[in-house]
Amino acid sequence: MSADGGAIRLALARGDFALKVDLALPPRGITAVFGPSGSGKTTLLRCVAGLERARDALVQVAGEVWQDDAHGVFVATWRRPLGYVFQEASLFDHLDVRGNLHYGLRRSGGAQQAIALDGAIELLGIGALLQRRTGQLSGGERQRVAIARALATQPRLLLLDEPLASLDLARRREIVPWLERLRDELHIPMLYVTHSADEVARLADTLVVLERGSVAACGPTAGVLAGIAAPVLLGEEAGALLEGTVGERDARWQLARVDFDGGGLWLRDSGAAIGTALRLRVLARDVSIATEEPRNTSIQNLLPAVVRAIAQDAHPSQALVQLACGGSILLSRVTARAVDALALQPGTPVWAQVKSVALVE
């Protein structure tokens, strides 16, 4: 992570809850803040915005200091160039979409502001909605308007607090490609709070896992997901994220093989052409381990691997095994008894049997 985007160092005590984080913010891309309910995700965002007063804080974004308690600096929220998008888009119902976008912009904003507004309308694809009353928008459209409104103010940082949580699955599917577009085209960092491992896998460049107010893991998403400390927190969602390309399509059985650094995995053919880059998720619970090459098995995906590390899972009967498979990492959840019976230890060569692979979409 580069320090160019900024730095966030915060401490806050509230009853029996304490937040203590020290993060470098990458200059662009989505940093997902993931963690169980009550772990402090919203509090972290509110402190960055200055809506809550952390102590011993240093909040620095794009070269500007917003808070530095060591030097008595605290910039008020309204003077911090940030956009904040909440779970429910708080639009004004008495204004149309255009009125909502203009609300809060300076009358004397000039050409730069007009360019930012036009850019936000284009980026979120809401040009056709400008005359609509907000009551005539779907939940997904409301969120796109809320994000565009935040971007029109030319923020140096975008804070998104569970922006998809109040939407049903169909609306979430509709808005995710727009979020991917923000991730790929915006040149500012975004802090994105979510409960959803799917959103993390799909959207996040960087992942921060919070647990009881502290950073349990932090780094590039695939690396954090492949660690064996954070998966305990990710529970049933623990699994690896693999980057690969479609290498072969089997028309007869409607399967496609995605090649990654470590082998190939067959999955349902989604129609993607050979050579298409894809992200795959392989959940730890869908990977089992054999110490000899399995024969006559229904499992189609067998990969040679080497045990890298073993950790006890949340329940003592379960273990998480980290497997090196070429240059990639897979996770496997097995019973602690199986680890003992197979005498697994770091360095043991094994076969990973992958029962199910999901395309990240």
Ligand SMILES: Nc1ncnc2c1ncn2[C@@H]1O[C@H](COP(=O)(O)OP(=O)(O)OP(=O)(O)O)[C@@H](O)[C@H]1O
């Ligand atoms: N206004 C408040 N006054 C007192 N305690 C609060 C307040 N808001 C949150 N808390 C407490 O602070 C802790 C962190 O809450 P926070 O809302 O930041 O967690 P979160 O990870 O965002 O949770 P969720 O995923 O449920 O939104 C929790 O213990 C919560 O009960």
